[in-house]
Amino acid sequence: MKLIKKITLSAITVALLAGCQTKPGSSTQVAKVSNRASNAQVAKSAYDFKDHDITIPAYFDTQGLERCTFDVNNETDSCPLKKPIVRMYFDLAQVTGSGIGVDAMREFDNNNLLLMVENQFAGINRFRIITRDDDTISKEQQIFLQQQGAKAAAKRAEVKALMPDFIVKIDSLRTIKTEGAYSDWADYTLELTTGVINPQTREKLSHPNLGKIRVKSEDVRERSELQFTRLSGRYYTGFHYDDSAHVNAVFNDMGSRGIDILLTRMLSEMPATAQVLGIKGNKISLDRGQNAGVLPNETMIIFSYEAGFVEPLGVAHVNPSRNSANGEIIRWKDSNMADNVKNKAENGIYRPASGAKIFAVSVGTPANFLESRT
């Protein structure tokens, strides 16, 4: 009897213990690695913002303007307007091996793509770029020498090129895939990654992190344009997959698209930040403009900053001048603090009290940037 009791008790205990076990916690989930082509992400126009859209974007940089000397060649490191001096590299990985259309991919001049990258990056004013357009510069020096003489040329040459703080390297990978039965089509892929490297320490910096950009040939060409027919293993008609000029044309377009996407990511990764000097009605005046990389038609979130806490006040449409910017708050955030500021601004110029500051940070690439600048 005793034994039966013991067994019963044990069984109940085991059953109870088993009942206590719950499903283990999880903070991750399985996701698919995307192989889709990348797309550009741009800011919404301030006019399209809804109340819940008015949030603070990442990477705003609000401090240190008082430490700036505003001398472009002698700016202190702590000044937020100091732009790193960079030299850019565009590396197109060599294609090895053999296969349909592979030979034509080998010859590719990446120098012009590099110059395109330099031009586009210079325009967004996040870096100071040392060009690698040596041919143009030496040609100019030759003409200068012819026209002004050796003495003037020597004097000019004493001024040395800028020294880079970092190098920005765009690495790329090219692949080709052909598919089909009777009639084939070529499917090219270009993948770009960007590294910012400290050339002395060889450290690759974590910021700005532009991720990986994948461009497929179907983003720049209709599939029918890349269709071709082979007969007895040789090109017969359609897209010249075996001609490097034709293949490079496709790659150039893909590269160009990749650079556009790169730019938009850069603008999100390194937003322009400025301090709001005053608010009058809906008008705002900012302390930085073109010099801090504020672009025309910039969509900026206005927020107050106090003791490390940020509070969005509204969204503004901003246009820069050289050293300052002006904008208009298109939509005020529906919050007490925003109402408070709004009321004060309606009755004159509102200037933030000491201790609190109001800043503006760009949301990303201005809405019309891709149409007007790429």
Added chain:
Amino acid sequence: MIKKLGVLALCSLSAQAQVEVLADGTLQTQACAYGRGSTAITGAKAQASAELIRFLQGNKSLTMQSAQQQLTTDLTDDATSLYEQQRSVMLEGLNAGAVPLNYSVPRLNGNDTCMTVSLNPSNLGEPVEQNWQQATQNISVTVIGQGWQKQGKTALSNAEQDALQRAVSQVVGVWLTQQHTQSSSTSLSISDDNESTTMQELIGQQLSSHSEGLIKEWQTLQSKQLENGGVEITIMAVVEKAPLIQQASQLLSMIGSPRVHVIAPEPLKTELKTWLNEQGIEVGAAASLELYARSELVKRDNNRQLRLIVDVRDLAGNIYGKWQNDPSLMALPNDENVKTDLMAVHLASESQSAALHRALTGAFTKVVARGGLVREVLLPSKKLTQPEKLYDVLSTLGGVSDVSIHKRSDYTVASLRYKGDTGEFAHAVEQAMATITANTLSKIIVEDDFTLRYQ
């Protein structure tokens, strides 16, 4: 005050000029002399200088004087102490005419020419300012020397030797500096302190070690013990000017005396020859020194940069100085004129040509520093009666250093350095050799500045 003095000067030809003491301790006086032109100016200067001497002789303390003069300016303590330190130096310097005086622009004042002359004690101690224009024979300098006991000499005598060398070096330095500042054609870089100091020290050391006659007299002002048994002494030395200039000139000409063979591409060759000519250095094919330059184009993708290398070497292969350009100065597109264009730009660049001239000056200075040019004396081995003595005989010749002896086929070759020209050297060797060689030895034959041969 000046105004008052001006009125005084008007009244009398030998106006009683007064010395004014400015806040920074500068002594200032005004003197006038009758007439116009350089004679009157010199007269006024001399009078002012005499006035300053009288002032210094009479007043040992500047504060006392300023009280007597009822100056409105307040003298700083620094200026007063500086004055007290420098008083004796100023006095001696003024007597010797070797103290820098600042002269104003001469002013006409009635029949007189007047000048304001000032003396700033803080300018002293900078020998560069010493006035060599004056026809004085002796220069007095105060220097500090340090010495430690070594090689049987006491610390004190080493310190004295060091101080005396410095004294001569300082005076020579001033002289050299002035020589070079006055002559615009030479480009011994005065602005480059290191280079000119090396040269001054070098020549100063050589002079002081060679000729004790340069220091006329000297006296110890102060001495103190240093760590490790060393002694530091402050001496005031009087250096005689005339023999100094004579000997320094000779040393300078020694630097200039070697002929130089220029091997270089044009237009660099012309540039180098012009520079050598400006330095008084002869250029010729049969030379003991070679200025060897080469240029090459450096490929930078589609563009070219220029690399220029110039070195100064002697016939024995010793390199005394080397210069390399900065190729990054300019890159030009590759065409048939690219080398000429780049060379023109590099030579037109002030920084590049200054660096080249500096390197060349350094190289020629080094030739002297090393003890002159290398020469080879070739003696037929079988005619050497006492070959073991060859080294000693040659080493004892004045001006000879770095003797080394080796055999080359039938000849015993003595390689050595000699400060001086080849003819003089040949003569000295000829006399010395008589004792250790056979009678059948021929006369010495000077083949070139490098090789001297006996048959």
